[in-house]
Every structure is written in structure tokens, then in C-alpha cells.
Amino acid sequence: MKTLNLKKKLNLRIFAFLTLFAVAAMTISCEKPSDDFEPISTEDAELKAGKAVKKGDLSIAEIALADDGEFDELVAALLYVDDSLGTGLVDMFLNGTDQYTVFAPTDAAFEALYGALGVTAITDLDAGLVLNVLLYHVTDGRRAANSVVPKNSPRNIETLLEGASFKVDNAGMIWAVGNTANFVTDEEGNLMVNISASNGIIHVIDAVILPIEV
Secondary structure, three states, X not given: OHHHHHHHHHHHHHHHHHHHHHHHHHHHHHOOOOXXXXXXXXXXXXXXXXXXXXXXXXXXXXXXXXXXXXXXXXXXXXXXXXXXXXXXXXXXXXXXXXXXXXXXXXHHHHHHHHHHHOOOOHHHOOHHHHHHHHHOOEEEOOOOHHHOOOOOOOEEEEOOOXXXXXXXXXXOEEEOOOOEEEEOEOOOOOEOOOEEEOOEEEEEEOOOOOOOOO
16 A cells, blocks of 8 residues: 555655646747847847848839849849849849848948959849859858857858858858958937848848959
């Protein structure tokens, strides 16, 4: 009888332990995962750590086309490699359902690159080189600012250009193979990040980052 009672007590203790373990596991799994992003600007609500960025109505390409005067050169570069190499990048960013994060250089960024290289337009450059540069500005998945900019050590961003990556430091500077870039702020001083598309997220940057040293 004592042995039986002992077994009952032991079973009850095991059951209680398992119940507590299950409750703890459920609690942990239900908690919102934290990240290590430290907001650069308290004025931009989208930069708050852990805040999800809902999908937008327009695709990445539609946003680029609709934003008159901001991404004309980026669109021209996409059209150039599509026409020259048949890559289908425009269709991928226009109609594709896969999610991408694009670090989008402004027109001013492209103009600065043209000046540095001594050319007047994107079509003056080799189409294969332009393709590699474009792929270097894109990473898989929806990556909001809080999963791009680290709190401490630089974060490595793998790109669609095979074997090529860049780093982002805790000040929000992008360290590419060939140069650096920063996130762009608007006239009110707010960072132009987390522009949500139906198929990804756009972060606006002030330089065309290069996967090679020039």
C-alpha cells in the first residue's frame, strides 16, 4: 500500500511538473520576440523595436514608379538590365509574390555615381555590372528597420548577389564592399525606412552601394 501511495505521489509530482513546463513554454512562445534595434529617431514610430510592418497595397515596382522624381534612375536601371539581359526583374518586383527588402538609392545617389564614373546615364555602363549592383541592393524577406540596424555589433546583410553581403552598424551606416551609404531622411527629418509594399519593404539610401572596389 505504501509503495502504491508513493507511486501516486510521484506521478502527481511529474504531472504537476509537466503542466508547469507546458504553461511556461506556451507563455514564452506567445511572447512577442524582441530584437536588439535601438531607434535612431524617436520621431519615426516605425523604428520602434519589435513593431511589425504590415503589407502595403502596392508592389515594390509600383511604389518606385509612383514616387515621381525619387526613383527614376533605379527604375531606368531595372529596365536597362531587363532589356539587355532578359532578367525579368521588373516583373519580379511588380507582380511577384515573394518578399524582398530593397535598399533603394535615390536619383541623387545615381547622379553622384555617374559623376564619379564619368558617365551620363546608366546605359553607359555594362549591363552585367548594373545587374550585379542591383542585386546587391536586395535581400530576401521582409526586413523592417528593427531587423537591419543593430544595437551593438554590426549586422551582416546577405544580398541576392551570390556570395556578396554588406554590414550595417548601430549608427545606421551601411558598409558595402566598395563604399558606404546612409538611410535618407525627409524634409521633416524622419528616416525614409519601412516603406511597405505588398511584396516587401523599401529603405531609402543616399548612395548606390557597390559590391566591388572602384
